[in-house]
Structure formats: C-alpha cells, structure tokens
Amino acid sequence: MSVSQRRPLQRAGGAPVLDTSHGTVLYLESLNVSFDGFKAINDLSLYINDGELRCIIGPNGAGKTTLMDIVTGKTRPDSGQAWFGQTLDLLRLDEAAIATAGIGRKFQQPTVFTELTVAENLELAMAGPRRVWDVLRARLGGEQRDLIAQTLERIGLTPLRAQFASTLSHGQKQWLEIGMLLMQKPRLLLVDEPATGMTHQEMAQTGELLCSLAGEHSVVVVEHDMDFVRSLDSPVTVLHQGSVLAEGDLDSIQKDPLVRSVYLGE
Amino acid sequence: MNALRSALWSDRMGVVLLTVLLLAAVWVPIASLALPESHPLHLGSYSVSLWGKYLCFGLLALSLDIVWGKLGILSLGHGVFFGLGGYVMGMYLMRQVGDRGVYGDPILPDFMVFLNWDALPWFWYGLDHAWIAFPLILFVPGLLAFVFGSLAFRSRVTGVYLSIITQAMTYAVMLAFFRNELGFGGNNGLTGFFDILGFDLRADTTRAALFSVTALSLAGCYVLCRALFSTRLGLLCTAVRDAESRVRFLGYRTDRVKLSVFVLSAAIAGLAGALYVPQVGIINPGEFSPLNSIEIVIWVALGGRGTLWGAVVGAVVVNVAKTQFTGWLPEGWLFMLGGLFVLTTLYLPRGLAMLVPKRVSGS
Ligand SMILES: Nc1ncnc2c1ncn2[C@@H]1O[C@H](COP(=O)(O)OP(=O)(O)OP(=O)(O)O)[C@@H](O)[C@H]1O
Ligand SMILES: [Mg+2]
Numbered sequence: 001m002s003v004s005q006r007r008p009l010q011r012a013g014g015a016p017v018l019d020t021s022h023g024t025v026l027y028l029e030s031l032n033v034s035f036d037g038f039k040a041i042n043d044l045s046l047y048i049n050d051g052e053l054r055c056i057i058g059p060n061g062a063g064k065t066t067l068m069d070i071v072t073g074k075t076r077p078d079s080g081q082a083w084f085g086q087t088l089d090l091l092r093l094d095e096a097a098i099a100t101a102g103i104g105r106k107f108q109q110p111t112v113f114t115e116l117t118v119a120e121n122l123e124l125a126m127a128g129p130r131r132v133w134d135v136l137r138a139r140l141g142g143e144q145r146d147l148i149a150q151t152l153e154r155i156g157l158t159p160l161r162a163q164f165a166s167t168l169s170h171g172q173k174q175w176l177e178i179g180m181l182l183m184q185k186p187r188l189l190l191v192d193e194p195a196t197g198m199t200h201q202e203m204a205q206t207g208e209l210l211c212s213l214a215g216e217h218s219v220v221v222v223e224h225d226m227d228f229v230r231s232l233d234s235p236v237t238v239l240h241q242g243s244v245l246a247e248g249d250l251d252s253i254q255k256d257p258l259v260r261s262v263y264l265g266e
Numbered sequence: 267m268n269a270l271r272s273a274l275w276s277d278r279m280g281v282v283l284l285t286v287l288l289l290a291a292v293w294v295p296i297a298s299l300a301l302p303e304s305h306p307l308h309l310g311s312y313s314v315s316l317w318g319k320y321l322c323f324g325l326l327a328l329s330l331d332i333v334w335g336k337l338g339i340l341s342l343g344h345g346v347f348f349g350l351g352g353y354v355m356g357m358y359l360m361r362q363v364g365d366r367g368v369y370g371d372p373i374l375p376d377f378m379v380f381l382n383w384d385a386l387p388w389f390w391y392g393l394d395h396a397w398i399a400f401p402l403i404l405f406v407p408g409l410l411a412f413v414f415g416s417l418a419f420r421s422r423v424t425g426v427y428l429s430i431i432t433q434a435m436t437y438a439v440m441l442a443f444f445r446n447e448l449g450f451g452g453n454n455g456l457t458g459f460f461d462i463l464g465f466d467l468r469a470d471t472t473r474a475a476l477f478s479v480t481a482l483s484l485a486g487c488y489v490l491c492r493a494l495f496s497t498r499l500g501l502l503c504t505a506v507r508d509a510e511s512r513v514r515f516l517g518y519r520t521d522r523v524k525l526s527v528f529v530l531s532a533a534i535a536g537l538a539g540a541l542y543v544p545q546v547g548i549i550n551p552g553e554f555s556p557l558n559s560i561e562i563v564i565w566v567a568l569g570g571r572g573t574l575w576g577a578v579v580g581a582v583v584v585n586v587a588k589t590q591f592t593g594w595l596p597e598g599w600l601f602m603l604g605g606l607f608v609l610t611t612l613y614l615p616r617g618l619a620m621l622v623p624k625r626v627s628g629s
Contacts, residue, residue: 072515099517111512113505120501130517132526136499139269184516 018102018187019086020050025188025218026071031080033066033242040066041077042242048188053214055229055250056222058239059262064222065108067239068190072105073098084188100130104186108193108222110173114166118157118176121165122148125180147183154209155179170197178209189219195228207231226250270489273496279575279619279627280492284485290317291481295474311473315545316589318477320582322542325484327565327581328574329534332491334563335572336500337527338507340425343432344535345559346439347407349549351536353443354393354402356456356549359467361394363460376458377451387449396463403540404533411532412525419521419528424510433556440554455550462544473545480541484578487534491574494530503527564607570619573627579618 018025026048033041041063048054056064069075070082073095082090088101099105112121126147129138140148152158155175160168165176174194181189191210195203207228213219214234223229229236229250236253238245246259253259274281294317297309326348333339365372369379373386392398414435418428446452465472494500505513506520513520543549552558562581569580584603592599614620619627 074511074515095511095514096517096519099515105515107512111509113501113508113512115504115508116501123498124501124505124513125516130519132499132522135502135518135523136494136497138498180516 018084018088022086023050024048025050025052025085026220027081027083028067028071029081031067031070031077031082033063033070033075033077040242041070044080044239044243046237046244048218048220051215051218053211053219053232053234054221055232055234055236056220056239057224057226057229057236058245062239063242064239065192066242068105068192068220068222071098071190072103096130099184099186102185102187103190104181104184104188105190106174106177106181106192106194108196110170110177112165112168112173112176112180114164117162117164118168119148119152119161121176122151122179122183125183127183127185151179151182154182156205171199171202174198174206175202178206182213187217189213189217191219191221193222193224195223195225203228204231269496270493273492274489277492277575277627279573279622280488283575283578284488287321287481287485287488291478291485294477294481295471298470298474311470314470314473314477318473318480318545319542320585321477321480321484322538322545323562323565323581323585324578325480325487325538325541326535326562327569327577328484328487328491329531329538330562331566331571331574331577332495332534333524333528333531334566335574335577336495336503336507337524338510339524339528340429340563341432341528341531341559342429342556342563343434343436343559344531344562345556346432346436346554347411347532347535348539348542348558348562349436349439349443349551349553350407350410351403351539352543352549352553353450353456353539354399354406354536355540355543356459357390357393357450358396358399359459359462359544360456361390362462363458366460367458375451375456377446377454378449381446389449400540403536407532407536407539408529411529415525415528419524422521433559436554436559437556440551440556443551443554451550453551455548455552456543457548457550459544459547467544467547476541476545480545483537483541487537488574488578491534494527495574499523561603564603566617568606568610568614568617570617573617573619576617576619583618 024047028044028046031041031044032039044063044067058064066075070077071090073090073093076091084090084101084103090098093101113124116124123140126144129135152161155178157172157175157179160172165173168176174197178191178194194206194210198206203225210219210221211232221232235247236250237247238253238259240262245262246253246256294309294314297307298311298314301308326344330341330344333341360375363375367376369376371379374383418431423431442448443450444453450456459467461467462472465475495503502513502518502523506523510520565581565584566577567580568584569578570576584606588599591602610617
C-alpha cells in the first residue's frame with residue numbers, strides 16, 4: 001500500500017500525500033516545551049532527511065524522549081513548528097492520525113500488550129484497517145500471515161509466537177516492539193533506547209536491523225550506549241538541556257570540546 | 267464463523283452455560299405447563315418468573331462485563347440503560363391496557379388521567395405498536411450511551427472520574443423520573459399491565475414463553491459477545507484495556523473502540539430491562555438508583571470479570587442468595603452483599619471463575 005492511498009491522511013487537513021520533494025521528512029523548528037516552568041525543550045530545531053538514519057544522544061533529561069513525544073502528538077509544544085514532509089502539520093494532528101500518516105514509535109520503556117500473544121501484538125500493529133467496523137471484519141489473509149511470520153523470524157521470536165507477551169524478557173519485549181514498528185510500515189521510525197536490556201549479540205543484531213531499514217525508511221534512534229551508536233555509523237545529534245548542542249559524525253562529536261564538557265563530563 | 271467455533275471451543279464454561287440456557291428454555295415450559303401441579307418437578311408461574319428475572323440480571327451482568335471486564339470501563343451507572351429499556355417496554359405495555367384502566371380512558375394511562383392531562387405527550391406516540399416500541403428498547407439506551415460516551419471518551423475521561431460521572435448520570439435520571447411532570451408515572455412508575463402482543467401476562471403460558479425468550483436472548487447475546495471478542499476487534503479491546511495510550515500510537519482511535527462497545531453494552535442492558543418488566547409487572551425510578559448499578563458491579567466481580575460466563579453466573583448466584591436471604595432477614599441484605607464483596611476481593615480476586623481450573627474452562 002502506498003502512502004498516498006491511506007485515507008486518514010486525506011482527512012488530516014486536506015494534505016493527502018506525504019511530500020518529501022525537498023528531501024526532508026521531518027522539520028522541527030524553534031520548538032519550546034516547558035513543564036511547570038522547567039524548559040524541557042528549548043528553541044530546538046532539527047531536520048531529518050528522507051531515508052536517513054540519525055542518532056540522537058544526550059545526557060539524562062536532555063529532552064530526547066520529549067522530542068519524540070512532540071513528534072508523535074503526545075506532548076504539545078508551547079511554540080514552534082513540526083512538519084512531516086512539506087505539507088503535514090504535526091501539531092494539528094492527534095496521536096492516531098500521526099501514526100496513520102506514517103510515523104511509528106518504539107517507547108523507551110518497551111510497551112507491548114501483555115495479555116496478547118506475540119503474534120497477536122504484531123497483528124494489531126500491522127498496517128491495515130483502523131476503523132472499528134473494518135477492524136471487526138478484518139481477517140488474516142495468507143499474505144498477512146506470511147508478513148507476520150517474516151517479522152517473527154526477523155525479530156527472532158518465532159518460537160515464542162503463541163506466548164503471551166507478559167512472559168517475555170525485557171530484551172524480547174524490545175524486539176517485539178521493534179517488530180510491531182515494522183508491521184506498521186511507517187515512513188519515519190522513532191526508536192527510543194532500543195538496546196537497553198539486550199546482550200551484546202542482540203545489540204549487534206538490532207544495529208544491523210536498524211541500518212537495513214534506512215533508505216526505505218527514515219530512522220531516528222535515541223541511545224546511550226556509545227558502542228551501539230558507533231555500530232550504526234550514522235550522523236549524530238547531541239541534545240543538551242533541550243537544544244541541539246552539536247551535529248556531525250561520532251568521531252568529530254567526541255572530539256568537540258563543548259560536547260566533552262557537558263556530555264562526557266570533562 | 268470458524269473464528270466463533272474456535273472461540274467457543276476454548277470457552278468451555280460458555281458452552282456449558284449455553285447448553286443450560288437452551289435446556290432451560292425447553293424444560294421450563296414443560297415443567298410449568300405440561301407437568302401436573304402434584305408432580306415434584308412442576309414449576310409454579312411464580313418460580314418461572316423469578317428465574318426469568320434472574321436471567322434478566324444475568325443478561326445485564328453480561329452487558330457490564332463487556333465494558334468493564336473486556337475494556338476496563340467501570341460503569342457505575344449501567345442500571346440507567348436497564349431502566350430505560352424497561353421504561354420503553356413499560357410504556358408499550360401501558361398502552362396495551364387501553365380502556366381497562368381504573369379510569370377507563372381509552373388512550374391515557376391512569377396516571378395521566380389522575381394528573382388531569384388531556385392528551386398523550388408526544389414521546390408516548392407510537393409506543394402502542396410493538397414494531398416501534400421494541401426497536402426503541404435497544405435504541406433509547408444506545409442513544410444515551412452514544413451521547414455520554416462521545417463526550418466522555420473523546421475528552422479522555424477514564425478511571426475513577428469516568429465511574430463517578432456514570433454514577434451521576436444514573437442518579438440524575440432517577441431524580442428526573444421521580445418527577446410526575448416528566449410523564450413517566452413519577453415515583454409509582456408504570457404498572458398495572460394486562461397483556462403483551464395480545465397475550466395475557468398473568469397466563470402461565472405467557473410467563474413460560476417470556477422465560478424462554480429471556481433464556482434464548484441471553485444465549486444469543488452471549489454468542490454475539492463471544493463472537494465479537496473473537497475477532498481482531500477483540501484483540502484491540504484487550505489492548506485498549508491494558509495500555510490505551512499505547513494503542514493510539516498504532517493509529518487506532520481508542521475513543522471510538524470504547525464508544526462502539528459501550529453502545530452495544532447499553533443496548534444489551536436495555537434488552538435485559540425490557541424482558542424484566544413484563545415478568546415482574548412494574549418499572550419505577552428505583553431501578554435507576556445508584557445502588558442498583560453498584561450491585562451489578564458486585565455480581566460481575568463475584569462471578570469473575572472478563573470471562574463473560576462468570577458475570578452471568580455471578581448475577582444468578584447473588585440474586586438467588588438475595589431472594590433467600592431477604593426472606594428471613596430483609597434489612598441484612600446490604601451488609602451481606604458488602605461482606606460477600608469484601609470476601610471475594612480478598613480471597614477470590616478473579617471471582618467464582620477462579621474456582622474453575624483452567625483445564626476445565628479452556629481459557
Ligand atoms: N510530563 C512531564 N512532566 C514534567 N516534567 C517532565 C515531563 N516529561 C519530561 N519531563 C522532564 O523533562 C526533562 C526531559 O525529559 P526527557 O524524558 O525528554 O529526557 P531524556 O533525554 O529522554 O532522558 P533519558 O535519557 O533519561 O531518557 C526531564 O528533566 C524530565 O524530568
Ligand atoms: Mg528518554
């Protein structure tokens with residue numbers, strides 16, 4: 001299904017197609033968010049290119065998760081702009097509309113549906129009907145079963161497909177949530193700390209998976225683990241106190257004296 | 267269809283319940299009409315209607331379980347939908363009285379004559395026709411649920427706050443219905459019925475038929491609900507119950523999911539109320555009292571919420587106990603009910619359903 005066929009997109013303020021003709025998929029400009037006077041996001045501007053893999057790093061409380069909250073409609077900024085492509089104003093859409101428009105998210109704290117099986121979690125996430133009546137009548141076709149089977153294979157949970165998600169380990173829940181993200185077929189993936197709770201080997205697999213997604217999708221990864229960030233070999237944005245502190249490849253960032261002083265604690 | 271079959275296969279207690287209901291629908295008329303009164307298995311018409319009433323409560327409990335157990339919406343006002351369905355049926359039955367009322371007015375029910383009204387209020391029009399009245403049994407409670415749910419779910423009212431406003435809703439409706447001017451018989455409600463669809467309500471045959479219709483309605487609604495939750499929408503409901511905000515990020519409008527099931531639930535509760543009224547012979551504003559709605563919650567909690575069959579069993583068990591208990595200690599019932607509730611919460615947090623081993627229930 002191409003993005004242009006998705007109906008909710010047309011409902012979203014007369015902007016039927018995701019327009020990335022300028023090569024940018026996400027525009028964030030001069031965003032500000034404060035919680036009870038505390039500025040969590042401070043005049044932040046950030047641009048993500050179509051098909052790009054981008055890492056966002058920053059100390060605890062830098063505002064990385066809050067940034068994702070803004071993009072996915074969970075938090076409304078006090079001021080600023082957030083556009084998906086040239087035409088979709090994210091600040092005018094709610095969570096569901098943003099998700100159907102093509103932005104998928106993995107949460108920092110992995111959130112899967114514990115009373116559903118692994119396969120059922122994927123089925124619910126799968127791109128497809130979203131209206132109540134259509135969901136009621138939805139049946140899994142052969143193609144969709146294959147898609148679920150492929151995804152299960154990809155996230156290594158095939159043997160656990162019929163288990164309740166509540167029985168999964170932290171790392172497995174991370175995988176499942178990544179799998180759900182894949183099933184949504186989003187154009188832009190926001191992945192908040194995917195490697196937490198994973199072994200080194202699992203981390204390497206996750207890194208490979210995320211890299212393989214870039215190109216067809218745009219991927220924004222928030223991560224603390226420097227080895228993991230290095231393995232992604234992608235442009236890095238450093239966030240500090242709600243603003244962008246530096247941007248570039250990991251090596252030049254790590255040499256940047258400003259970054260060293262605030263982030264690496266030197 | 268296949269999905270339903272496999273859903274029922276894994277819901278063996280549900281199959282047991284359905285079997286019992288179908289057998290009862292056949293057996294009760296036989297025991298009441300065909301067996302001579304001297305026969306030990308004979309059922310008097312009083313017992314028939316009493317059991318019919320229990321099954322109405324079972325249906326009401328089922329309607330609550332699909333929103334509370336399956337979607338996590340704790341409605342403390344489900345009695346309002348039951349009562350509205352009951353009132354629609356009551357209005358229909360009232361219009362069937364015709365000129366047989368105390369005042370003998372061919373059109374106006376007695377209470378209107380008593381209030382010196384000279385014409386039927388507009389909202390009573392057409393209710394003498396079953397084909398208008400019976401659809402309204404589902405439609406009126408459904409409409410209230412739709413309006414209430416649209417406002418509450420869209421503005422994301424959840425948890426305790428939602429429970430409190432459902433309670434306020436039934437209370438407000440109760441106060442309104444107590445007023446004579448509203449045109450529903452004030453605190454006396456509607457009573458003094460003669461017949462339904464031309465059949466005498468006091469006849470044993472009518473009572474047996476009403477029982478069977480109730481049992482079959484309960485069975486039908488059970489299958490309907492089970493089928494509903496065996497679809498992908500059922501998965502979605504579970505997800506909404508356990509992590510509503512997460513579901514939104516998958517692109518689902520959770521308020522609409524909740525609204526749809528809430529409206530269905532209200533319609534089922536309305537049906538329960540409509541079946542209840544001809545069997546007990548009266549409907550009055552007491553049905554809207556907040557306490558009634560809380561009792562429904564206790565039935566479901568006691569039976570085991572989220573299992574569907576548990577809710578039905580809970581309603582029947584508690585009400586059989588209530589009939590017995592109020593027989594010898596009328597004032598004690600509320601204490602008894604409260605005690606039961608505390609005991610189940612402490613020792614059977616998942617209700618009577620917990621007593622059935624998973625191996626047996628299949629779920
Ligand atoms: N809903 C909220 N209410 C109040 N303060 C909040 C809220 N959400 C975030 N904050 C604050 O905003 C700041 C930024 O939080 P955020 O979660 O975005 O940080 P982060 O960069 O994701 O950190 P971490 O690496 O620990 O996940 C923190 O100081 C946090 O306490
Ligand atoms: Mg964070």
